[in-house]
Amino acid sequence: MxxxxxxxxxxxxxxxxxxxxxxxxxxxxxxxxxxxxxxxxxxxxxxxxxxxxxxxxxxxxxxxxxxxxxxxxxxxxxxxxxxxxxxxxxxxxxxxxxxxxxxxxxxxxxxxxxxxxxxxxxxxxxxxxxxxxxxxxxxxxxxxxxxxxxxxxIRYEPIGFELLDSKFPISELEKLYETLLARPIDRRNFQKKLNSLGILIAHDEKQKAALQGRPAKLFSFNEQEYSKLREEGILFEI
Amino acid sequence: MxxxxxxxxxxxxxxxxxxxxxxxxxxxxxxxxxxxxxxxxxxxxxxxxxxxxxxxxxxxxxxxxxxxxxxxxxxxxxxxxxxxxxxxxxxxxxxxxxxxxxxxxxxxxxxxxxxxxxxxxxxxxxxxxxxxxxxxxxxxxxxxxxxxxxxxxIRYEPIGFELLDSKFPISELEKLYETLLARPIDRRNFQKKLNSLGILIAHDEKQKAALQGRPAKLFSFNEQEYSKLREEGILFEI
DNA sequence: AATAATTGCGTTTATGCACCACATTCGCCC
DNA sequence: GGGCGAATGTGGTGCATAAACGCAATTATT
CATH class of the missing domain: 3.90.79.10 (Nucleoside Triphosphate Pyrophosphohydrolase)
Incomplete structure (x- = not known):
């Protein structure tokens, strides 16, 4: 048939x-x-x-x-x-x-x-x-x-960045993770972790038009550094 | 067309x-x-x-x-x-x-x-x-x-067990992980981790026909306990 | 009985995470 | 301009967990 x-x-x-x-x-x-x-x-x-x-x-x-x-x-x-x-x-x-x-x-x-x-x-x-x-x-x-x-x-691969603008404040990334994982994340530990991994590029620009509060620095994802870490066997994990 | x-x-x-x-x-x-x-x-x-x-x-x-x-x-x-x-x-x-x-x-x-x-x-x-x-x-x-x-x-879901006999010594599971992940694993920490998770059932039987050395206790995977942990949000990770 | 091999369990050290404190920088209002 | 609220940046501490390591127990071999 x-x-x-x-x-x-x-x-x-x-x-x-x-x-x-x-x-x-x-x-x-x-x-x-x-x-x-x-x-x-x-x-x-x-x-x-x-x-x-x-x-x-x-x-x-x-x-x-x-x-x-x-x-x-x-x-x-x-x-x-x-x-x-x-x-x-x-x-x-x-x-x-x-x-x-x-x-x-x-x-x-x-x-x-x-x-x-x-x-x-x-x-x-x-x-x-x-x-x-x-x-x-x-x-x-x-x-x-x-x-x-x-x-x-998103817990073990850096695809969260693809949901944000290419330049973003860390707090945006954190909120994204909190939304998706449905649990609170400590702001300071989150930032420390990303900084220690070194997969963020800091920019001189600052967030414009924040509703209130201190404007945040903008970052972007460092793909080069990430693939380098990947080769070394160090993996991204949140 | x-x-x-x-x-x-x-x-x-x-x-x-x-x-x-x-x-x-x-x-x-x-x-x-x-x-x-x-x-x-x-x-x-x-x-x-x-x-x-x-x-x-x-x-x-x-x-x-x-x-x-x-x-x-x-x-x-x-x-x-x-x-x-x-x-x-x-x-x-x-x-x-x-x-x-x-x-x-x-x-x-x-x-x-x-x-x-x-x-x-x-x-x-x-x-x-x-x-x-x-x-x-x-x-x-x-x-x-x-x-x-x-x-x-195998790093975050207990499918390694499916490659072993239903009763197995922990060292077999460890060797499986070493083979698949292509890196050495500390025997003692591996055992402690599995014990603390409580997803192994210990049997009275011992491994028969070990080539040499002390015969190992046999264990099997505790599916019930695992699905209970899963519901509680505790996850398996090696 | 000594030796080698392998298992089972314990101890120490390092790392990560939850939680706290405080200074900094903006908008807003008086 | 100065105080206030709100959010960001940075430092630190204690606890729990993971990694690194030590050593005795059990078996086969000689």
């Missing part, structure tokens, strides 16, 4: 800012099944492209978002996960900087919505992780898996 | 003993492409089964090995990874106990061979990871990925 399995790629894209916490990028479906339901951006895999290229293309056309980090998450293949028949979903997991969060994600097909407008027929949006609606297919489960991966991975 | 992507499942099955170190289960291909080359056990995904069920079935029919732990590893989808056309390989990652390593893996496929027969033209075997030949397709790369996963995972 001949094999008949179709393949889609899906993307769980996380964004973060200190006001809203963690958000996920969603698109509204325009065709059945699950028409008008929110879903993960994604679509059919093409016959000749690498899977990762497919995801990036779908993301670009469906949301116009430029991603900062992308890795494969998991392949979902339950026989009944799609009413149309047997579908594999190769899910990816991505991160964007806060600047991408501020701009409204918009399909490139339609002309741009004015920034900040909230129209009911919009087709892509950021949704806070705590406020996720019921999504199409098994997409809630996919996000759950991506969240678990994110929470585990 | 219509999508035409076929799907296979592949399994990287690891076995361990203190004499040979880590080994991988291989099967010899009997059809082109790569005919007579060694490859990972696997095959076409069926239309209506969950992927994991497919892998287990293929493993049973191709090698007769009973596996002890199985999880999804990664989906390989480079457009040129199979000369026959576009193929996705959903790779799984599994572990067996040493008893499975001692018995020669044998295909149960054809009715031509009686079940227990061990013919010289056998098509499945264990291969030490240091002695891997060039395999069919991208299977060397798949094993590389599985190895990385194994080495990382």
């Amino acid at each position: 001949h094999q008949h399995i179709r393949v889609t790629v899906e993307a769980v894209i996380f964004g973060y800012n200190s006001r809203d916490g963690l958000s996920v990028l969603l698109v509204k479906r325009t065709i059945p099944p699950y028409i008008f339901k929110w879903a993960l951006p994604g679509g059919f895999a093409s016959n000749d492209e690498p899977l990762e290229v497919c995801v990036k293309r779908e993301l670009r056309t469906e949301t116009g978002i430029s991603i900062n980090y992308l890795e494969q998450l998991y392949t979902f293949g339950a026989p009944d996960r799609d009413p149309r028949g047997r579908f594999l979903a190769v899910a990816y997991f991505g991160l964007v900087r806060p600047t991408a969060l501020q701009t409204k994600p918009k399909p490139v097909i339609t002309s741009a919505f004015p920034l900040g407008s909230v129209s009911d027929d919009r087709e892509a949006r950021w949704c806070k992780i705590q406020e996720l609606p019921q999504l199409a297919f098994d997409h809630n489960m996919i996000i759950e898996k991506a969240l678990t991966r994110l929470r585990n991975k | 219509h999508q035409h992507i076929r799907v296979t499942v592949e399994a990287v099955i690891f076995g361990y003993n203190s004499r040979d170190g880590l080994s991988v289960l291989l099967v010899k291909r009997t059809i082109p492409p790569y005919i007579f080359k060694w490859a990972l056990p696997g095959g076409f995904a069926s239309n209506d089964e969950p992927l994991e069920v497919c892998v287990k079935r293929e493993l049973r029919t191709e090698t007769g090995i009973s596996i002890n732990y199985l999880e999804q590893l990664y989906t390989f989808g480079a457009p040129d990874r199979d000369p026959r056309g576009r193929f996705l390989a959903v790779a799984y990652f599994g572990l067996v106990r040493p008893t499975a390593l001692q018995t020669k893996p044998k295909p149960v496929i054809t009715s031509a061979f009686p079940l227990g027969s061990v013919s010289d033209d056998r098509e499945a075997r264990w291969c030490k990871i240091q002695e891997l030949p060039q395999l069919a397709f991208d299977h060397n790369m798949i094993i590389e990925k599985a190895l990385t996963r194994l080495r990382n995972k």
